[in-house]
Amino acid sequence: MFTLFRWLVRLIAGLLALIVLAGVAIWYFAARSLPDYNATYSVGGISAPVEIVRSTEDVPHIFGANDEDAYFALGLAHAQDRLWQMTVLRRTVQGRLSEVFGASTLRTDELMRRLDLYGAAVKSVAAQDAPTRAALEAYARGVNAWIEQVNSKALGRGAPEFFVFDAPIAYWTPADSIAIQKLLAAESSPALQNEVLRARISLLGQGWVNDILPDMPGQSVPKGPEYGAIFPTVPKQMTIEDTEAPMSPFPSPALTARANAFAAAARRSAAGGTLLANDPQMGFTTPSWWYLARLQLKSGGVIGATIPGIPFILTGRSETFGWGIAPAYVDDQDLHVEELNPSDPTQYRTPGGWKPFETRRTIIEVKDAQPVTITLRWSDNGPVLPPSHFNLAAVTPPGAVMSLSWTALSESDTTLSAMRALMQAGSIDAAVKAGAGWVAPAMDVVLGDQKSVGRVTMGAIPRRDPRNVTFGRMPSPGWLPEDRWQGTLPYDDTPRDLSPQDGVAMATDAMTVNRSFPGHVSYDWGDSQRIQRLSRLMGEREVHSRESFMSIQLDTVSQAARSLLPLVGKDLWYTGAPAPEGTPERMRQQALGLLAAWDGDMNEHLPEPLIYAAWMKALQNRIIRDELGPLASEFDHLDPLFIERVFRNTDGAARWCDVLQSAPVETCTDMARMALDDALMQLKAKYGPDLQSWRWGDAHEARQDHPLLGRAAFLNWFVNIRQSVSGGDFTLARNATAGDGADPFAAVAGAGYRGVYDFADPDSSVFITATGQSGNPLSGHYDDLAGLWRRGEYIPMSLDPELAHAAAAGITRLEPATP
Structure with a gap:
């Protein structure tokens, strides 16, 4: 027995030793992917020595002999810190995720192949101006130089993820940078999904669409026909099919990219210099979309936020000029119903008769499965989309398919040329001129030089025929000439506000202009709440x-809460004597007492934001569930305009409060009371009976997750960044909620970057990103900025070369390779 025990001890010790050795070996090889920021590299593709000076936060300050060498160094720095992220973004646009991740991403690959954004990017390279082509080529050389270093020196395959997912690393090309810009357009364009949803609600009749999808106050919106009147053969379908596409670049409309950008002219500044702030908001991920950098160019120094894969600073400042971006919510997507020839489905109806689709076959390689071959089709209006995506099958008539017109599909897209020119503009006038070449995604760009501020919409706006049957709000007949695009509006006609009288320029993806159709910009905007709060502050x-x-950028007061609570609870406050302890009535009274004294601050440490959010969610669900049935799940985020419309009984909208299937006539007060009871019971079950101990931050945790490793047990503890945050869906410090699932109030989208630029003292300008500079989970810079971001802190970034060198945490030197 003793001998057996001794051998068991030896066996266990041996296994433990093997595990330790395996762990050490894995760590050793994975850790080799961490770049040495104090190294010197001999590389081809530069004309003179270049320095990449790293700050303590790992921000590269790049100094080269010319612009091309600076772009080369930025490409190398991006690849050092974000090679895996860049590779995945490129594969997403190419529709090649399944080669690495298997059948789970096949739906996304099919969609991207049909859109062929990457093909449009390849063709757009030739459309760039000469300086931009040179910049793209230099940047690609820099990325490839690092890939060569990784391969030749066995530097851990460039990132730990490459050990888990065997993904060959192709060399970077200029088209890849344009493709990632087009991916940004997908993150910023909700019009397609809005059209489908509006059509589905319209099919139900009874005018529901005017209430549940309300127009922004003050808009002049023409009233078109119901969708069923245009396409009477489309059946009314209320069921929701599972259309989830893992790693799809198209978020739900409620989580589409948003931003705050605002500026004050020098005369509105205490220090006498222009002020500008910007915080682009996209889906949370680790690493963040954003990467801080400083470039020394021939035109001068420029500093701010880049997106790995793109060689230009998208939002930032130079010595005399700053700019911030916000999605313009231009209606830049239109769906078209293409009628198929009954006797030959390879043809579709056009104004001139039947015409064959343009077709091409493509093969999608799938890891651990057979390849999938699909046939791509294009009509004159654009690519034909699969009916299994975006619930298109529910709005497509029998014997027809759906095609998409989208400005991002342009094969002569010069957005990157405009982006480079904007970065080097130096003045508001030059910046406005630079925007002429901007195509997609459309952006409201807030501008500021040393004295003045302004705002201009950059991006292509489709020109529609005044006779368009749906006004671009729902799918339209693709064979009618009046429902096809007539080109784009002249750039000089885009909305702009230069040198505003009050000295203030603002953009929050809210309505910026009210124009009649067809010269309008959009009928669907982000929200109307944040602009009210921003204007007030x-x-x-x-x-x-x-x-x-x-403080404005970090403001967490919900204008929606301040507006809705007095309206929804007007007949519930302070009613009746105190109910017995432990009863639902008593809990309701306590909750109403807390909300009555609350100022609308969505502070993570308070219970009131949680009670309010749960109440409004339960209320909207109660109101719409009987009318919309399964379609109600499409409305998993609060719409303050809809709730306000119902409780003010605008155009008879209070009818939503009556439950159609019940005999009694329920009032909106009844619905408000029952919804509050629903919410409190759910919260009690999850957080206990003591309302005072509830905390918004316990439910509202920012999920900055690694999109792949973050799903793996054990690894998720190391690669995901989770921290409670203040704010909500309609606060300036927007931390948008998931809306559905087990944790509907988890924060899943928000400001991945914040910057405040002060031209009274430019070097006092401050910046922050939501995670860290590095995408390598083994790096100390993977999450070192996350805590600062959560606490509303920033880091300074200067354009002073001497200061950058004096505070350097590492200097990478690039030397031209000798022949």
């Missing part, structure tokens, strides 16, 4: 400072 002070801009 900007108007409260005659002059602003860097600190006041920071």
